Amino acid sequence: MSQLKLTAIIRREDDGFVSICPELDIASQGDSRDEARANLLDAVQGFFEVASKSEIEQRLGGERYVEQLEVTVG
Numbered sequence: 001m002s003q004l005k006l007t008a009i010i011r012r013e014d015d016g017f018v019s020i021c022p023e024l025d026i027a028s029q030g031d032s033r034d035e036a037r038a039n040l041l042d043a044v045q046g047f048f049e050v051a052s053k054s055e056i057e058q059r060l061g062g063e064r065y066v067e068q069l070e071v072t073v074g
Helices: 033-050 053-060
Strands: 009-013 016-021 026-030
Touching: 009 033, 016 033, 026 033
Parallel strands: none
Antiparallel strands: 009 016, 016 026
């Protein structure tokens, strides 16, 4: 069994929070930031329990870059 570090992006949406793991394209939600994170962790762990090896490799494969964009608004 190995450890894998993935990204969790959590943002407020209306009265709750939405959480996304961009590496796996998995999303969840919760009433609080902590709940959204915990629900995302459960969803990601559930994915690894049922996904085939080829699906895991496909979602994790390839190069990924996280960069900021600077745009002019207005």
